[in-house]
Amino acid sequence: MALFLGAEAMLFAGLISAFQIVKNGVTGGLWPPPGQPRLPVLETAINTSALMASGVVLFLAWKAFKADGAMAAKGKLLATIVLGGFFVLFQGWEWVQLLGQGLTIRSSQMGGFFYLMVGTHALHAVGALYGLIVAYRRLLEGNLTREVFATVALFWYFVVGVWPVLYWQVYL
Amino acid sequence: MAEHAAEHALDDHGGGHDDHHDVSFFHKYLWSTDHKMIAKQYMFTGMGMAVIGAFMAYVFRMQLAFPGSEVPGFGAVSPGTYNALVTNHGTIMIFWVAMPVLIAGFGNLLIPLMVGADDMVFPRLNRLSYQIFLVSAVVIIYSLFVQGGGFGGAWTAYPPLSAKAEYNLTPQGASLWVIAVGLEFVAFLMGGINFITTAMNSRAPGMKAFDVPIVIWFLVIASILFMASVGPLIAGAVMLLFDQNLGTGFFDPNQGGDPVLWQHLFWFFGHPEVYVVLLPAMGITADVMCVFARKKMFAQKIVIYTAIATGVLSFFVWAHHQFISGIDPRMANVFTVTTVLISIPIAEMCFVYIATLYGGSIRLTTPMLWALAFVAEFLIGGVTGIFLGASGTDIYFHDTYFVLAHFHYTFFPIAIIGTLAGITYWFPKMFGRMMDETLGKIHFWGTIIPFNMTFIPLFFLGAAGQHRRIYDYSNFPELAVPWMQNLRILATVSLIVMLVFQVVFLFNFIKSALSGPKASKNPWQATTLEWTTATAEPGHGNWPPDAMPNCYRGPYEYANPGREDDFWPQDEPPADTEEQA
Numbered sequence: 001m002a003l004f005l006g007a008e009a010m011l012f013a014g015l016i017s018a019f020q021i022v023k024n025g026v027t028g029g030l031w032p033p034p035g036q037p038r039l040p041v042l043e044t045a046i047n048t049s050a051l052m053a054s055g056v057v058l059f060l061a062w063k064a065f066k067a068d069g070a071m072a073a074k075g076k077l078l079a080t081i082v083l084g085g086f087f088v089l090f091q092g093w094e095w096v097q098l099l100g101q102g103l104t105i106r107s108s109q110m111g112g113f114f115y116l117m118v119g120t121h122a123l124h125a126v127g128a129l130y131g132l133i134v135a136y137r138r139l140l141e142g143n144l145t146r147e148v149f150a151t152v153a154l155f156w157y158f159v160v161g162v163w164p165v166l167y168w169q170v171y172l
Numbered sequence: 173m174a175e176h177a178a179e180h181a182l183d184d185h186g187g188g189h190d191d192h193h194d195v196s197f198f199h200k201y202l203w204s205t206d207h208k209m210i211a212k213q214y215m216f217t218g219m220g221m222a223v224i225g226a227f228m229a230y231v232f233r234m235q236l237a238f239p240g241s242e243v244p245g246f247g248a249v250s251p252g253t254y255n256a257l258v259t260n261h262g263t264i265m266i267f268w269v270a271m272p273v274l275i276a277g278f279g280n281l282l283i284p285l286m287v288g289a290d291d292m293v294f295p296r297l298n299r300l301s302y303q304i305f306l307v308s309a310v311v312i313i314y315s316l317f318v319q320g321g322g323f324g325g326a327w328t329a330y331p332p333l334s335a336k337a338e339y340n341l342t343p344q345g346a347s348l349w350v351i352a353v354g355l356e357f358v359a360f361l362m363g364g365i366n367f368i369t370t371a372m373n374s375r376a377p378g379m380k381a382f383d384v385p386i387v388i389w390f391l392v393i394a395s396i397l398f399m400a401s402v403g404p405l406i407a408g409a410v411m412l413l414f415d416q417n418l419g420t421g422f423f424d425p426n427q428g429g430d431p432v433l434w435q436h437l438f439w440f441f442g443h444p445e446v447y448v449v450l451l452p453a454m455g456i457t458a459d460v461m462c463v464f465a466r467k468k469m470f471a472q473k474i475v476i477y478t479a480i481a482t483g484v485l486s487f488f489v490w491a492h493h494q495f496i497s498g499i500d501p502r503m504a505n506v507f508t509v510t511t512v513l514i515s516i517p518i519a520e521m522c523f524v525y526i527a528t529l530y531g532g533s534i535r536l537t538t539p540m541l542w543a544l545a546f547v548a549e550f551l552i553g554g555v556t557g558i559f560l561g562a563s564g565t566d567i568y569f570h571d572t573y574f575v576l577a578h579f580h581y582t583f584f585p586i587a588i589i590g591t592l593a594g595i596t597y598w599f600p601k602m603f604g605r606m607m608d609e610t611l612g613k614i615h616f617w618g619t620i621i622p623f624n625m626t627f628i629p630l631f632f633l634g635a636a637g638q639h640r641r642i643y644d645y646s647n648f649p650e651l652a653v654p655w656m657q658n659l660r661i662l663a664t665v666s667l668i669v670m671l672v673f674q675v676v677f678l679f680n681f682i683k684s685a686l687s688g689p690k691a692s693k694n695p696w697q698a699t700t701l702e703w704t705t706a707t708a709e710p711g712h713g714n715w716p717p718d719a720m721p722n723c724y725r726g727p728y729e730y731a732n733p734g735r736e737d738d739f740w741p742q743d744e745p746p747a748d749t750e751e752q753a
Contacts, residue, residue: 003365007399014404014437018411021433022422033428105420109428112420116411 001151005158008124012162015120016169019113026109033108037101039171040094047090048167054083055160058132062153065146070139073149077136084129084156091122114170121159121166128155202303205295206712210302211281212602215595217309218273221264224313226671228261237657237664239644252341254643255324260316262327263349266445267356268309270587274452275398276305276360278594279367279391281602285702286388288376288721288743290713293369301362308355315348323349326641328438331423331431335415347416354409357402364395376701376743379723382473383742385700386727389476390455394448397483401444408437432497439490446582447486451479453590454521457543459727460597461525463698464540465532466738468728470524478517485514495563496570504563511561518554522547533731537696538612542593545620546585553581556631571641574634577627584623592619592677599684600691601702604709607688611680618673625666629659697739700727704743 023031032038061076095115105115131152138144204210234241235249242248249257280298284291292298316322323345325334337343371392375384411422412434421427423434462469469475491499491507525547534540556578559565569575599607638651645651645660694703701721705714715721721743729740 003368003399004361007361007403010400010403011407012403014407014440017404018407018422018433018437021436022428022430025430026428105414105418109421112414112422116414116420116422120407120410 001154005154008158009162012117012120012165015113015117016165019117019169022109022113032110036108036110037098037103039114040097041171043090043094044167044171047087047094048163050083050090051087051160051163054080054087055157057083058153058156062149065144065149070142070144074136074139077132077139080156081129081132081136084125084132084159088122088125088129091118091125117166117170121162124155124162125159128152128159131155203299204712205291205299207280207284207292207295207298208602208710208712210298211277211279213302214272214280214305215277217306218269218277221268221272221309225261225264225269226674228257228264229667230671232257232261233664233667235643236645237661239646249643251643252321252324255326255641256316256322256342256345258641259324259326259349260312260322263353264312265587266327266449266583267353268312270449270583270591271356271360272305273591274449274587274594275367275391275394276301276363278387278452278456278591278598279363279395281598282702283367283370283388283391284374285601285705285710285714286385286700287371287374287379288701288715288723289370289374290715290717290720292366293374294366297362298366301359301366304355304362305359308352308359311348311355312352315345315352318344318348321345328442329412329434330438331412331415331429331434332425334434335412335423335431337416343416347413350409350413350416354406354413357406357409360398361402364399367395368392368399376721376723379742382476383723383726385455386458386469386472386475387452387455390451390458390479393479393483394451397444397451397486398448401441401448401487404437405441408434411437432494432499435494435497436490439493440487442493443490444483444486447482449586450518450582451483453546453586454479456590456594456597457546458525458528459700460539460543460593461528462728462730463597463696464535464537464543465529466535466730467528467532468730470527470530472726472728475521475524478520482514482517485510485517489514489561492561492563492566495566501563508561508563512558515554515558515561522551522554537596538607538609538616539593539597541613541616542589542596545616546589546593549581549589549620549623550585553578553583553585556581569634571639572634573630573638573640576640577630577634580627580630584627588619592616595681597696598702599681600695600708602709603685603688604691604707605684605688606691606695607684608680611676615673615676615680618676619670622666622670622673626663626670629663633659694741697737699729699739699741701742704741 026033057076058080061073061080064076065073095118098114103111103114105112135144135149135152138148201209201213204213231243231246231249232254234243234246235254240248280292283289320342323329323334323340323342325340325342325346329346329349333339334346337346340346371384371388411420414420415423415429421429423429423431425431458469458475488510489507491503492511495504495507529544556574560569560575560578596607596612599605633656636651636656638645638656642648642651645656691708693705693708695708696703701723704721706716706719722745723742724744724746725740725742727742729742731738732740
């Protein structure tokens with residue numbers, strides 16, 4: 001898993017550096033491009049903190065799992081899933097708003113990169129969320145192993161860890 | 173159905189060795205989780221793709237030698253078809269021949285056997301890796317037959333040509349090309365995870381890092397390089413696909429995009445990729461040379477450190493492909509320095525190989541001939557590369573046949589010569605039978621001599637200014653002069669001779685696999701663990717569960733003065749009375 005995430009990190013590094021090259025190469029330094037809606041910095045900050053909180057809660061769940069067994073982690077794992085789900089849904093709602101305001105994947109370089117990078121992250125978030133749900137179901141069935149939990153948690157930490165970088169790069 | 177097969181394969185794996193008698197053809201050959209079967213699947217697919225790639229080379233070389241005439245077996249070549257042929261020849265030979273055979277084929281075959289494991293760490297991931305690869309191969313072949321024809325924007329797929337259908341005129345071919353390449357990378361990503369984990373976690377008891385044979389070291393380093401470099405290219409491939417189909421303009425200057433951006437993303441992967449395929453070929457060569465020179469590897473540890481250094485350095489040379497793409501000349505200087513620097517470790521390795529041969533009692537078997545030819549031919553490729561790495565000379569040579577000849581002098585030794593050294597050497601392990609030495613040597617000389625006669629003329633043509641990717645030179649009076657046309661014909665005729673000699677290999681391969689003389693357990697008297705299995709061609713599980721090998725010493729213990737035999741297998745326990753240090 002760690003090896004796979006190393007390759008994943010390079011994928012995001014590639015996207016970010018591509019974004020930087022185009023952003024800095026814009027004639028006249030006009031960024032964000034004129035005539036395009038502004039990205040919702042504040043709302044996304046709230047959303048970002050929800051995602052960060054989910055990472056912290058997952059860490060607590062992992063500690064409880066190690067110390068007191070699977071059932072002790074139950075509530076915290078569920079809270080992680082709820083927070084993560086909130087993040088993804090909020091992000092989807094934000095996309096709908098932006099599309100309404102005229103920011104599409106075709107409308108400008110900013111739109112293209114916004115949907116490409118945030119969309120790549122969203123795919124990872126959905127995948128990792130699915131992993132968390134599988135882990136939760138196994139927990140209820142009583143056969144969640146330490147390895148499975150560690151793998152799923154690592155993937156979710158990756159999703160949580162990449163997001164602030166994207167937020168800083170794309171939104172700010 | 174799929175579920176059932178997966179369960180079955182799992183049981184099969186748990187069931188240990190030699191358990192295949194009640195398994196259907198489908199399960200045995202398409203759903204196997206045995207690393208040796210997956211290795212054969214990769215190799216056979218790669219060989220099949222090589223036949224397709226070679227046929228393409230035949231068609232476009234015929235067009236260059238005899239422009240406008242009907243090519244026997246194909247028909248007249250239109251400019252669009254010519255572009256599609258050269259593009260897909262390059263793509264197929266690199267991504268569907270060199271990669272699957274060298275990395276996936278030999279990696280799957282050798283890593284578990286040589287580190288003493290019964291299979292890969294994730295056998296089902298391994299099977300999935302091959303299946304995705306097979307789908308990608310089908311997609312790339314299918315892309316040649318869609319409306320508009322196969323993609324013709326060169327294997328590097330530079331935008332804006334590759335990004336917009338109104339430029340490349342192959343709306344479906346271009347997208348399918350990107351999808352096929354992307355799928356293939358996903359497949360190798362899975363394979364790479366498996367290789368690294370297996371070599372790190374499943375080594376035989378007692379096998380320390382430097383007891384691992386060089387070929388395994390190099391395969392693992394190559395896998396790490398691949399995994400670290402492929403991310404940006406996948407990002408670029410997604411962006412290219414969006415440009416083609418969703419109307420974005422990441423690479424289109426009309427929409428504020430940057431076409432050179434693709435070149436950065438592509439070559440950031442593309443140059444490490446050279447070392448991804450080079451290192452396994454060099455590893456195979458090293459092992460074959462030690463066995464047939466009956467000598468220890470010269471400076472074994474230093475070679476490994478050198479390979480790691482090469483791997484790191486290979487991430488800092490990519491922009492030497494872009495000296496005339498309008499990059500900052502100061503940056504070109506930096507990349508000239510790093511590029512010339514990277515020739516030092518590779519040259520060092522070539523010297524180490526020669527030093528390994530020095531004083532050995534050399535046995536000139538077919539695998540050894542291929543290994544020697546690898547070093548000799550690769551040196552030509554390496555030396556001509558220096559002219560291209562230096563930005564001053566590259567501005568003249570860029571996109572000429574000099575580049576093309578240089579490239580083929582590196583990749584032909586890697587993908588064909590190195591591979592053949594490996595196949596002829598490990599053939600007894602794969603099929604339990606020996607190959608015919610006489611036919612092997614006929615094939616060797618029938619390949620090496622025409623190979624040089626094909627590509628040496630291209631150096632001269634390139635230096636005379638012959639540009640690449642031109643369908644017919646008759647419209648360029650300076651390039652259509654008789655001596656140049658004669659060299660083109662010479663290259664084409666040599667190529668055809670070389671292709672004809674491959675029939676000898678295929679005949680030898682099939683005949684020996686079916687009815688060659690049975691191989692003994694250790695036909696080459698080698699020391700490494702793959703030759704210690706119970707039978708010459710081990711079943712699933714490699715070793716019986718109660719007789720897994722232990723490892724007591726390094727992989728190259730040949731001609732030890734204190735011993736009667738001139739080789740000392742890695743798994744032979746030290747004798748009690750032995751006093752040697």
